Amino acid sequence: TLEGHSHPVSSVAFSPDSTLVASALYDQTVKIWDAATGACTQTLEGHSRRVDSVAFSPDSTLVASASYDETVKIWDAATGACTQTLEGHSEPVSSVAFSPDSTLVASASRDETVKIWDAATGTCTQTLEGHSEPVSSVAFSPDSTLVALASYDETVKIWDAATGACTQTYN
Structure with missing residues (x-):
C-alpha cells in the first residue's frame, strides 16, 4: 500500500x-x-x-x-x-503524454486544443484545433508520428504530429 x-x-x-x-x-x-x-x-x-x-x-x-x-x-x-x-493553454490541462521517441510532449486541454511541445526546448511546435468540446485525452502512436485525441464532442481525431493536419475523425 x-x-x-x-x-x-x-x-x-x-x-x-x-x-x-x-x-x-x-x-x-x-x-x-x-x-x-x-x-x-x-x-x-x-x-x-x-x-x-x-x-x-x-x-x-x-x-x-x-x-x-x-x-x-x-x-x-x-x-x-x-x-x-x-x-499556452487558456483552460485546464487534462492529459499529457510523451512521444515514444522522447522528442515531443502533447498536452490536451479543456480549451478544445492539444499543444505539441519540443521536449528539449519547451517550445510549442503545433496547436491542434478542431474539436468543439474539451479534449480529455491524448496519446502518441508507437512511431511518434501520429497523435490521437479524445474529446467530449464524441469524436476521436488522429493528427500528424509534424504537420498538424487532421488525418482521420472517428465519430
Missing part, C-alpha cells in the same frame, strides 16, 4: 522501467513512489491548482504533469526539480 495521499488521486503512471510510480493529486502535487518498496521518494510541488494527469518519459528520467492551472510541468524524476513549465 502506498501511504501518503491525503487528497483524491486523479491519475497514475508507471515508469517504463517499472521502478517508479507517479500519482497526480488534487492537492496540487505529484508524488513519486519506489515501485518495489512503496516508499514516497519525491513530492513535486509547483502547480497552483489540482493535477489531473501524469506521464513518464520513455527513459523514465522525466515526469510530465498536467494541471488545472493551465500548465504542464516537466520534472526530473530523481531530484524532483522542475526543469520546464509549458504555458
